Amino acid sequence: MAKAKPKSASSAGKPAKPAVKDWREETLARMRTLILEAVPGMTEERKWKKPSNGMAGVPVWSHNGIVCTGETYAKVVKLTFAHGADLPDPKQLFNSSLDGNTRRAIDIREGETVDAKAFQALVKAAAAHNGPAAKSAKPVKLLSGGNPQIAKADGDAPVQAYIAAMPGFKGDIGRWLDALIVKTVPHVRKAVKWNTPFYGTEGEGWFLGYHCLTKYVKVTFFRGISLRPIPPGGTPKSGESRWLDIYEGDKFDDKQMASWVKQAAELPGWKI
Secondary structure, three states: OOOOOOOOOOOOOOOOOOOOOOHHHHHHHHHHHHHHHHOOOOEEEEEOOOHHHOOOOEEEEEOOOEEEEEEEOOOEEEEEEOOHHHOOOOOOOOOEOOOOOOOEEEEEEOOOOOOHHHHHHHHHHHHHHHOOOOOOOOOOOEOHHHOEOOOOEEOHHHHHHHHHHOOOHHHHHHHHHHHHHHHHOOOOEEEEEOOEEEEEEOOOEEEEEEEEOOOEEEEEEOOHHHOOOOOOEOOHHHOOOEEEEEEOOOOOOHHHHHHHHHHHHOOOOEOO
């Protein structure tokens, strides 16, 4: 019987080397620490779990609304600020998504560093932009599909009350839509009617409304048939209205939504 060969001195008895951490993981961990240090009470969670991100989801940091998200790609770590277009950036940290109407991003490549002090100033500004937590005298009742029950009223206040009561991911959609609409149409009129936020222009009626359903938020353009491209929801039986259904995990398309809002606001609206 052949004798077993002794283990070589180079491999026997030596502990395995610890796995080298990927530079993207290290970068995201470093930025995470800066984010949490910048704003006490920052909420951290994982959203939009998909096979493309190994079902790990995307880190989301919130403080009375989304502050920023962190994503890793092959060549960059991307930190996207939900309302970056409205934030002061004297050090010009934003270097990506610069053509969006609301969001801005910071792309970090291997070997690059970000000015920690300037970055934390951005985080603080983003949290301040979201404002204080919405207060309500009593809990808002959620109707079928999780749609908030808000009394009919004109102005921004009832719309903000509706958005604050939108459950889960739907609240993120509501905040995004409201900020984008206001930025695109600065003098927009607002109201809540039939438990639905309405947006319009003075003397021209309403051009858009949105409503919570069980698995998505339906964004309706009342003259959608005249928009280009025509929003995907609806049939000839829908009259002039067309809509877009936004589900959890869907990416927000700032450019397309802003284009639709701008077009819709320039059309004669729905007068009720």
